[in-house]
Amino acid sequence: MNILIQGGRVIDPTQHWDELADLYIQDGEISALGEAPAGFQPDEVIDASGQIVCPGLIDLCTNLREPGYTRKGTIASETAAAAAGGITTLVVTPDTQPLVETAAVAELIQDRAADVGFARVLPMGALTRNLDGEQLAPLHGLASSGCVAFTNMRNPIASSQTLMRCLEYAATHDLLVIFQAQDNALAANGCMHDDTTSTRLGLNGIPEAAETIEVSRCLLLVEETGVRAHFGQLSCERSVRMVEAARERGLDVTADVAIQHLLLTDESVNGFNAAYHLQPPLRSQLDRAGLRQGLVTGTIAAICSDHQPHDPIAKQAPFAATEPGMSGLETLLPLSLSLVEQQLIELPQLIETLTAAPARILGIEAGTLEIGSPADICVFDPNAEWEVSEDSLRSAGKNTPFLGQTLKGRVNVTLMDGRIVFRR
Amino acid sequence: MVSGTLSVDALLDKMARETRTLIDHRNLTDPLMIGIRTGGVWLAERLHQQLELQSPLGVMDISFYRDDFTQAGINPKVQPTQLPCATEGRHILLVDDVIMTGRTIRAAMNELFDYGRPASVTLITLLDLQRRELPIQADVIGGTLALGPDQIVKLNGPDTLSLTIRQRD
Amino acid sequence: MFEANDPNSIQLTADGQLRHFLTTEGLPRELLTEILDTADSFVDMSQQQVKKVPLLRGKTVANLFFENSTRTLSTFELAAKRLSADVLNLNINTSSTKKGETLKDTLMTLEAMHSDMFVVRHSDSGAAHFIAQHVTPNVAVINAGDGRHAHPTQAMLDMLTIRRHKGDFAPLKVAIVGDILHSRVARSQIHALRTLGADEIRVIAPKTLLPRHIEALGVKVYTEMARGLRDVDVIMMLRLQKERMQSALLPSESEFYKLYGLNRDKLAYAKPDAVVMHPGPINRGVEIESEVADGPRSLILDQVTNGIAVRMAVLSKAMSGQLSQRSESGQEEQA
Numbered sequence: 001m002n003i004l005i006q007g008g009r010v011i012d013p014t015q016h017w018d019e020l021a022d023l024y025i026q027d028g029e030i031s032a033l034g035e036a037p038a039g040f041q042p043d044e045v046i047d048a049s050g051q052i053v054c055p056g057l058i059d060l061c062t063n064l065r066e067p068g069y070t071r072k073g074t075i076a077s078e079t080a081a082a083a084a085g086g087i088t089t090l091v092v093t094p095d096t097q098p099l100v101e102t103a104a105v106a107e108l109i110q111d112r113a114a115d116v117g118f119a120r121v122l123p124m125g126a127l128t129r130n131l132d133g134e135q136l137a138p139l140h141g142l143a144s145s146g147c148v149a150f151t152n153m154r155n156p157i158a159s160s161q162t163l164m165r166c167l168e169y170a171a172t173h174d175l176l177v178i179f180q181a182q183d184n185a186l187a188a189n190g191c192m193h194d195d196t197t198s199t200r201l202g203l204n205g206i207p208e209a210a211e212t213i214e215v216s217r218c219l220l221l222v223e224e225t226g227v228r229a230h231f232g233q234l235s236c237e238r239s240v241r242m243v244e245a246a247r248e249r250g251l252d253v254t255a256d257v258a259i260q261h262l263l264l265t266d267e268s269v270n271g272f273n274a275a276y277h278l279q280p281p282l283r284s285q286l287d288r289a290g291l292r293q294g295l296v297t298g299t300i301a302a303i304c305s306d307h308q309p310h311d312p313i314a315k316q317a318p319f320a321a322t323e324p325g326m327s328g329l330e331t332l333l334p335l336s337l338s339l340v341e342q343q344l345i346e347l348p349q350l351i352e353t354l355t356a357a358p359a360r361i362l363g364i365e366a367g368t369l370e371i372g373s374p375a376d377i378c379v380f381d382p383n384a385e386w387e388v389s390e391d392s393l394r395s396a397g398k399n400t401p402f403l404g405q406t407l408k409g410r411v412n413v414t415l416m417d418g419r420i421v422f423r424r
Numbered sequence: 425m426v427s428g429t430l431s432v433d434a435l436l437d438k439m440a441r442e443t444r445t446l447i448d449h450r451n452l453t454d455p456l457m458i459g460i461r462t463g464g465v466w467l468a469e470r471l472h473q474q475l476e477l478q479s480p481l482g483v484m485d486i487s488f489y490r491d492d493f494t495q496a497g498i499n500p501k502v503q504p505t506q507l508p509c510a511t512e513g514r515h516i517l518l519v520d521d522v523i524m525t526g527r528t529i530r531a532a533m534n535e536l537f538d539y540g541r542p543a544s545v546t547l548i549t550l551l552d553l554q555r556r557e558l559p560i561q562a563d564v565i566g567g568t569l570a571l572g573p574d575q576i577v578k579l580n581g582p583d584t585l586s587l588t589i590r591q592r593d
Numbered sequence: 594m595f596e597a598n599d600p601n602s603i604q605l606t607a608d609g610q611l612r613h614f615l616t617t618e619g620l621p622r623e624l625l626t627e628i629l630d631t632a633d634s635f636v637d638m639s640q641q642q643v644k645k646v647p648l649l650r651g652k653t654v655a656n657l658f659f660e661n662s663t664r665t666l667s668t669f670e671l672a673a674k675r676l677s678a679d680v681l682n683l684n685i686n687t688s689s690t691k692k693g694e695t696l697k698d699t700l701m702t703l704e705a706m707h708s709d710m711f712v713v714r715h716s717d718s719g720a721a722h723f724i725a726q727h728v729t730p731n732v733a734v735i736n737a738g739d740g741r742h743a744h745p746t747q748a749m750l751d752m753l754t755i756r757r758h759k760g761d762f763a764p765l766k767v768a769i770v771g772d773i774l775h776s777r778v779a780r781s782q783i784h785a786l787r788t789l790g791a792d793e794i795r796v797i798a799p800k801t802l803l804p805r806h807i808e809a810l811g812v813k814v815y816t817e818m819a820r821g822l823r824d825v826d827v828i829m830m831l832r833l834q835k836e837r838m839q840s841a842l843l844p845s846e847s848e849f850y851k852l853y854g855l856n857r858d859k860l861a862y863a864k865p866d867a868v869v870m871h872p873g874p875i876n877r878g879v880e881i882e883s884e885v886a887d888g889p890r891s892l893i894l895d896q897v898t899n900g901i902a903v904r905m906a907v908l909s910k911a912m913s914g915q916l917s918q919r920s921e922s923g924q925e926e927q928a
Contacts, residue, residue: 194805199806199810200810201719202739207805271601316695317717318696318718318720318740319717320717320718489647498910505641534647538645
């Protein structure tokens with residue numbers, strides 16, 4: 001199928017493109033920018049005037065809830081939501097039921113996603129069996145079945161020796177380990193950042209040390225073992241400084257942040273609003289500033305959604321009894337665009353954090369419009385305003401604190417492999 | 425329409441005479457006089473003296489018995505009702521400054537009955553504004569007054585008693 | 594007045610009347626003073642022959658206690674009955690709520706019983722706010738203690754007790770001693786004292802029992818009694834629970850008593866006319882010496898008496914606020 005995307009502002013940091021130009025797609029691949037290829041006849045013309053054309057977004061951390069928690073969402077519903085959010089590649093966490101610790105489950109997820117055909121789904125595999133921090137999971141086999149990275153999520157690996165051995169094994173096969181750094185004992189029972197707001201509300205706090213201690217331990221072991229490593233969803237300013245220092249010493253570790261942590265603080269929890277119950281928790285203004293600064297300096301290379309769709313009942317209880325997480329696939333782009341509006345970073349740099357950087361971190365060939373690459377494309381209107389509502393969200397999870405708010409920036413067309421998977 | 429101030433003393437004399445007649449006529453032995461806060465108390469103090477009653481004067485606050493709880497809320501400055509002796513079987517002389525809708529007296533009687541069952545209740549008021557919403561009448565009245573729709577009347581005290589009539593704010 | 598997006602403004606009607614009583618935080622000084630004034634008149638009344646008034650006649654007050662408490666439950670019950678209300682006591686077994694019946698489900702079942710008011714005690718911070726947000730309109734919610742967040746009626750009865758003995762709050766130095774970290778009473782007391790204009794509010798505890806950044810609530814932090822009690826007018830002791838010895842927060846009861854227990858020697862650090870209070874039940878020999886608890890400076894028994902009056906005031910004010918929302922505005926004056 002030949003597709004012409006006409007008159008848009010094409011931005012691709014990998015190719016250093018930022019210009020008004022036409023984009024040509026043939027046989028599922030990008031075939032040209034600017035001049036039509038010889039003999040090109042479009043089957044479909046997409047009018048992108050006034051809009052941005054960029055690589056399809058890559059979301060480094062999402063939860064699609066299938067298999068096992070389909071009350072909250074399914075691969076079908078959530079990949080459809082992703083497509084509506086301009087996201088063409090999703091990395092999913094291994095905490096499905098059963099866990100992604102067998103080839104069968106890894107393949108099930110990818111097959112299901114392919115059947116539905118809205119977005120690419122790349123599973124993360126469990127680092128230890130049962131995520132219990134004791135025994136290694138079959139990392140090599142899982143990698144062969146499509147797992148792009150391995151994580152123990154926030155489950156503790158109590159013994160540092162065990163952790164070191166897991167990292168050594170992963171390093172043996174050049175596998176990427178993603179840390180969601182949390183010291184379990186310090187975080188125990190906590191449901192929000194440990195500071196003035198938690199004191200006033202009488203809610204158990206998760207101190208900063210719960211993240212920084214684990215970041216520190218992991219950094220030292222990464223250095224020791226040489227494993228490829230990435231820190232997912234940092235929440236503390238101090239963690240950013242630690243990663244920065246490690247990088248300055250020459251350690252090639254990367255980090256991402258969930259978009260909400262760049263915009264919100266723990267003060268939002270006032271009034272016990274469970275929509276702001278997140279993991280890791282929203283922290284102080286100082287932490288938010290540090291995370292934003294980390295994005296600017298490049299210590300934080302990527303932004304993700306940390307999408308956690310929930311059924312309504314999960315958020316309808318006193319704060320500590322609610323389940324953490326927000327539904328974020330469809331708000332990722334408009335919320336990220338607000339960083340440009342706030343003049344924190346420029347648009348091309350923002351797009352890099354959502355496309356090329358995640359691809360680089362994962363070591364996959366994606367997040368680019370390079371000629372010949374698969375046509376995963378997002379066409380969006382940066383000025384279109386829309387209200388976040390239960391109707392406007394396609395995800396099964398309506399649990400977002402931005403419900404009822406008007407956001408700026410809306411995807412109009414999403415293509416994957418040169419196929420239109422979403423059109424408004 | 426009346427306006428300005430009125431003399432209370434003349435009305436008080438009349439009320440004292442009529443009450444004396446009533447006490448004798450109805451055989452109200454050893455009556456117990458109770459004034460309703462605040463204006464009724466001022467009046468009751470003077471009547472109690474003029475009638476030379478034996479039993480000490482009682483004071484009643486009806487704030488908690490009002491039926492307009494929803495509109496007016498609770499009056500935070502309530503002082504407790506102080507009845508010097510049991511009301512069971514006694515002849516009560518209830519004194520208030522004004523009777524208008526009748527609701528205050530209804531509240532006062534409810535409160536009175538929570539304290540015990542009196543033998544009788546006689547109602548004495550300075551003014552009757554004749555805007556009843558309940559079937560309650562005073563036995564002794566100083567005078568009747570027809571106010572205009574925007575007028576209110578107020579008893580001033582406690583040292584010298586006087587009545588003022590003015591426009592509602 | 595309050596701000597529209599102040600989360601504690603859920604407690605007030607559009608014209609500033611009380612309609613839920615969830616926390617002392619964020620309530621205007623005038624309102625707290627009105628509650629104290631109303632409670633004062635109820636204290637006087639409790640010494641009368643007729644202790645009942647018909648303010649809540651025909652209304653149903655449901656006590657929802659998800660956490661056991663004989664003393665708080667019985668004072669609320671007594672308060673409601675003295676207002677002539679019908680009372681429903683629902684001791685909700687927490688194990689059944691854990692089995693899958695959520696708080697929301699419980700609420701919906703209860704709503705069918707058509708109560709006018711819920712008095713709620715729950716082990717989760719924010720439970721009373723949650724109930725207030727999910728209950729049918731016109732039902733008042735009174736917080737009888739939620740997790741570590743607030744115990745506003747306790748704080749108010751403490752304020753009433755202080756006012757009845759010391760008069761004005763402005764010159765007072767008040768010290769709160771003990772397990773501040775886990776105390777909903779302390780938090781409510783701090784907010785109330787600040788709003789009512791106390792000169793200085795101090796907390797005295799070991800670091801393990803102090804919440805993070807408690808100074809941000811407007812208090813001075815002390816870790817020893819000698820300095821913390823100097824020049825203090827009111828000493829409010831908190832209860833220490835046995836579990837604290839299990840989680841590396843404290844080594845033993847005897848060490849706590851030695852350093853923070855209020856005995857006659859430590860009482861001497863405070864002003865000569867300082868008063869001693871405790872929300873109860875007291876642990877003799879752990880937080881407080883018997884001679885002090887039973888001594889002439891102790892207001893502990895007054896607190897109990899005042900508790901009924903304060904709860905009567907809160908119940909009637911909240912009901913009044915709810916009813917004023919329901920009824921059309923009537924300007925008729927009674928006579």
